[in-house]
Amino acid sequence: MKRLTSIQDLDALRQQILEKRKHIRKRIRVCNGTGCHSQGSHKLVDAFEKVLSERNVAREYMVVPTGCNGFCAAGPIVVIEPEEVFYQRVKPERVAEIVERSVLGDEVIEDLLYVDPTTGNRIVHEYEIPFFAKQQRLVFRDTGSNYVRDIEDYISRGGYSALAKVLSSMTPEQVIEEVKISGLRGRGGGGFPTGVKWESCRRAHGDIKYVMCNADEGDPGAYMDRSLLEGNPHQVLEGMIIGGYAIGAKEGYVYVRFEYPMAVENALWAIEQAKEYGLLGDGILGTDFSLDIHVNRGAGAFICGESTALMASLEGKIGEPRGKHIHTVEKGLWNRPSNLNNVETWANVPLIINNGGAWFASIGTERSKGTKIFSLVGKINNTGLVEVAMGTPLRTIIEDIGGGIPGGRKFKAVQTGGPSGGCVPERLIDLPVDFEKLKEAGSMMGSGGMIVMDEVTCMVDVARYFLNFLVEESCGKCIPCRVGVKRMHELVVDMCEGRATPEHLTKLEELCHAIQETALCGLGKSAPNPVLSTLRYFREEYEAHVYDKKCPAKICKPLIQYMIDTDKCTGCGACRRRCPENAIIGVIKECHVIDEEVCVRCGVCIETCKFKAIYIE
Amino acid sequence: MEQMLQDVDAVIDQWGAKPESLLQIMLDVNHKFNYLPKESLQRISERLRMPINQIYSVANFFKVFSLMPRGRTMVQVCTGTACHVKGAPKLLDRVRQDLGLDPGQTTEDLALTLETVNCVGACASAPVVVISGETHSEMTPNKMASLIKEIKAKSA
Ligand SMILES: Cc1cc2nc3c(=O)[nH]c(=O)nc-3n(C[C@H](O)[C@H](O)[C@H](O)COP(=O)(O)O)c2cc1C
Ligand code: SF4
Ligand code: SF4
Ligand code: FES
Ligand code: FES
Numbered sequence: 001m002k003r004l005t006s007i008q009d010l011d012a013l014r015q016q017i018l019e020k021r022k023h024i025r026k027r028i029r030v031c032n033g034t035g036c037h038s039q040g041s042h043k044l045v046d047a048f049e050k051v052l053s054e055r056n057v058a059r060e061y062m063v064v065p066t067g068c069n070g071f072c073a074a075g076p077i078v079v080i081e082p083e084e085v086f087y088q089r090v091k092p093e094r095v096a097e098i099v100e101r102s103v104l105g106d107e108v109i110e111d112l113l114y115v116d117p118t119t120g121n122r123i124v125h126e127y128e129i130p131f132f133a134k135q136q137r138l139v140f141r142d143t144g145s146n147y148v149r150d151i152e153d154y155i156s157r158g159g160y161s162a163l164a165k166v167l168s169s170m171t172p173e174q175v176i177e178e179v180k181i182s183g184l185r186g187r188g189g190g191g192f193p194t195g196v197k198w199e200s201c202r203r204a205h206g207d208i209k210y211v212m213c214n215a216d217e218g219d220p221g222a223y224m225d226r227s228l229l230e231g232n233p234h235q236v237l238e239g240m241i242i243g244g245y246a247i248g249a250k251e252g253y254v255y256v257r258f259e260y261p262m263a264v265e266n267a268l269w270a271i272e273q274a275k276e277y278g279l280l281g282d283g284i285l286g287t288d289f290s291l292d293i294h295v296n297r298g299a300g301a302f303i304c305g306e307s308t309a310l311m312a313s314l315e316g317k318i319g320e321p322r323g324k325h326i327h328t329v330e331k332g333l334w335n336r337p338s339n340l341n342n343v344e345t346w347a348n349v350p351l352i353i354n355n356g357g358a359w360f361a362s363i364g365t366e367r368s369k370g371t372k373i374f375s376l377v378g379k380i381n382n383t384g385l386v387e388v389a390m391g392t393p394l395r396t397i398i399e400d401i402g403g404g405i406p407g408g409r410k411f412k413a414v415q416t417g418g419p420s421g422g423c424v425p426e427r428l429i430d431l432p433v434d435f436e437k438l439k440e441a442g443s444m445m446g447s448g449g450m451i452v453m454d455e456v457t458c459m460v461d462v463a464r465y466f467l468n469f470l471v472e473e474s475c476g477k478c479i480p481c482r483v484g485v486k487r488m489h490e491l492v493v494d495m496c497e498g499r500a501t502p503e504h505l506t507k508l509e510e511l512c513h514a515i516q517e518t519a520l521c522g523l524g525k526s527a528p529n530p531v532l533s534t535l536r537y538f539r540e541e542y543e544a545h546v547y548d549k550k551c552p553a554k555i556c557k558p559l560i561q562y563m564i565d566t567d568k569c570t571g572c573g574a575c576r577r578r579c580p581e582n583a584i585i586g587v588i589k590e591c592h593v594i595d596e597e598v599c600v601r602c603g604v605c606i607e608t609c610k611f612k613a614i615y616i617e
Numbered sequence: 618m619e620q621m622l623q624d625v626d627a628v629i630d631q632w633g634a635k636p637e638s639l640l641q642i643m644l645d646v647n648h649k650f651n652y653l654p655k656e657s658l659q660r661i662s663e664r665l666r667m668p669i670n671q672i673y674s675v676a677n678f679f680k681v682f683s684l685m686p687r688g689r690t691m692v693q694v695c696t697g698t699a700c701h702v703k704g705a706p707k708l709l710d711r712v713r714q715d716l717g718l719d720p721g722q723t724t725e726d727l728a729l730t731l732e733t734v735n736c737v738g739a740c741a742s743a744p745v746v747v748i749s750g751e752t753h754s755e756m757t758p759n760k761m762a763s764l765i766k767e768i769k770a771k772s773a
Binding site: 034035037038039072073075217218219220221222223226227258259260296297298299300301302313314315316317318319375377378379383384415418449451453457462465466469472473475578580600602603604607608 | 636637638639640641643644665667671674675678679680681682696697698699700701702703704707710711714715734735736737738739740741742743745752753754757758759762
C-alpha cells in the first residue's frame, strides 16, 4: 500500500475498496468479541474459512471476524449479510450446514434463530430483535460489523473522513469550537466537558504536549471500552489524532490494562496500519501535522485509572495520585501539558466532526448530550452492551432492551458507576439516565457499568463487596482512605456475620461523611457512595442484619442455613453424593437431612437437586 | 541464571532502557517467568538507572507482580461486580476448599496458584473463571468442582 499523501488520495482509496468488493455476494460476520471468544468463536472463523475454500467460493463469500456485536447473551453470534440473518449460540459443528443452506443457499436455519422470550416467536433478522430495536447505536454502530484487522474496512465505512475534513478545512480552534458546541462530556466517569478540556490544554504552555487515551477501565463489571478498542480501534485512534491536532500534540499514549491482551494487540496493530497508510506518523495525509502514538499496558490497579496516578505509572513510578490543584492539562506526563480522555469519549469525536456539533447536541438531554454505551450485566436476560440516547428511562433499558430479570424474579436495583457509584432502586425505574439524574439518585454515571440485581442480591453484601474492593485498591497515600475505608469494611463485615450492634450503623454513617470530605483523590472521596446509596434505599435490609441477625436475600452465610424440604425430597441421593463436605445424611428413597455443623453453605446441593427440595432458611 | 538475565536483557532492549518502559518490562518479565526473580529486578535497576527500592515499590504496588515463584497452572476466579452478584463467592469457596489454597497461594510442588482478579471483561457470561488463560463462562459450583478434578488429575 502506498502512503496517502492527500485528502484526494483517501477518497480515491475509498472508491477503490468499494470497487474491489463489488464481487462479494455475502459477508459472514462472526463475533470475536471477548464474550463470544470465551465461548469458542475463534474456532468458527477457521471453520468458515475452511469450508469456503474447500468449496472454492472464498472469493465471493467473505468471513469477517468482528468486535463485540453487543448481544453477548446470545453468543457466539454469526450474522449473514446483506440480509442480516442472525444466528445465535453457534457451534463449529454447524458451520458446514450454515454455508450450505444459508450462504450458498438462501434458506434460514430455524433452530439457530433467536427466540423472543415473550412471544416465543423465532426472529430471523438482526434488526428485528427487540434487544436492538430501542437502542440508538452511533458510537457502537460499526463495532460488531467491522473487520477488526482491516483498516480498509474502516475506510470503506467512511473512516478517517473526519480526520481528512479537519486537516483540510478546519483550524484547531474550529475543531475545539465544534466539540464545545456538541456538548460532549467525558465518558470516563466525571463527565467533564471535553471541548473545555481541549481548550485549556491547547492554551497551556509547552512545546511538547500529549494526547492520551484512558483504556484502564477499572470498573469491575464494565467492558465497553475494551470492546470499542478491540472491535473498532481505528475509530478511537481517529478521535485521538483529531484531538492531537486540536491541542497541538506531537505524541500520544493509549493506556490499556494488561488484563485486556486483545485490546492491546488490536490497538498496536491499528497504529501500525494507520502509519503505513500515512494517517499517523510524520506529515499526516501530506500536511505538516505529525503525531506518534504508543500503547502502554497498565498493571491492573483501579487507582491507575485516575488521571494523575495513570501518568505517574507511565513515568515508571507507583500509581499514586497527587492533589489536583495543578491540572494535568497544564502539568501532566513529565510535567508537560497532557490531555487525557476516555476510550468512548475519543470514539465520539469522528462522529461529531462528520455530522457537526449541533447534530450531536440535538441528541440526549439538556446537559447530557449524545448517547452512552452501558454494559448491562448481572441478573438480566439480555446481557450485553447497549447504546442509548442520554435520558433514556431505566425501564426501557431493563425491560425492553434487557428483556427483564431471569427466573421470574423481581428487579431490585441496578448498580451504576462502579465502586464510586451506587444502587438505583426499583421504585426509580422511570428515571431518565443521564449524568445529572444519576447523581441526584445518589449514584453516578461512571464508565457505564449497569449491574442488575434481583431479590436474591443482598444489598449489605454489595456494600461489603465494594468496600473490600476499595480497601484492596486504595493506594494508601492518605489516611482517611487507608484507615477509614478499612474501618467501614470491618463494620459492614460485622453486619454480614451477625456481630453488629445498632452503634455499627451510626458509626458507619459518620465515617461516610468524614471520608467524603477529607480524602485526597476521587477513589477515597467516592468510596462511601455504595454504602450511602444502599443505606438510603435499603435501610431495612441493614436493620434486618443488625437487629434480627437475618439476611433477607439469604446471601450472608453466617445468617443462613441450608434445609431439605421433607415433602419434596424423593430420597434420590444425588445431593448426598455431590456434597463435597459429606454434610448430607440419608438412605436411598428416604428423606435426606443436612448436618448444619458440617455444611459450609457452598450451594452445590441446591444446584444438584432436580426436585427443588433444598432451600435456604 | 545466565539465560534468565539474557532473557531480561532482551525484554529491556525491546522496550528501551528508559523510565517509561519500567512497567512494560516488568510485565513481560513477570509473564515470562511467572514471577519477578530477584536478579531480574537487579538487572532492570542497573540498566534503567533507577534505584532498586523504586523498582521494589512498583513490584509491591501492583497485585499482578509476584516476587515468589508461582504455579504452572493459574486458577483465576473473577470477583468483579457482575461475577460477584452471579455467585463468584461460592465458586471461590469451592476452589479454595478443594485446592486447599487461599487466593494468592501456590501449592508446594508449584503445580497450582489460586488468584482472584477484578473483572476480565467477560461480564456478560458471568461468573467466569480463567484457567491458564482460558476463560470458562457461566460457572456454577458443580461445574467448578468437576473442573478442579480435571486440573488436579492433570497436575498430579
Ligand atoms: C479512582 C479513579 C479511577 C478511574 N478509572 C478510570 C478508568 O478506568 N477509565 C477512565 O476512562 N477514567 C477513569 N477515571 C476518570 C479519569 O481520572 C479521568 O477523569 C478520565 O479518564 C478523563 O477522561 P474523560 O474526560 O474523557 O472522561 C477514574 C477516576 C478515579 C478517581
Ligand atoms: S437430591 Fe433432592 S430429592 Fe434427592 S435426596 Fe437430595 S434433596 Fe432429596
Ligand atoms: S451447601 Fe454445600 S456443604 Fe452444605 S449441604 Fe449443600 S452441598 Fe453440602
Ligand atoms: S462478544 Fe460477541 S456479542 Fe459481545
Ligand atoms: S465482573 Fe467478572 S468478568 Fe467482569
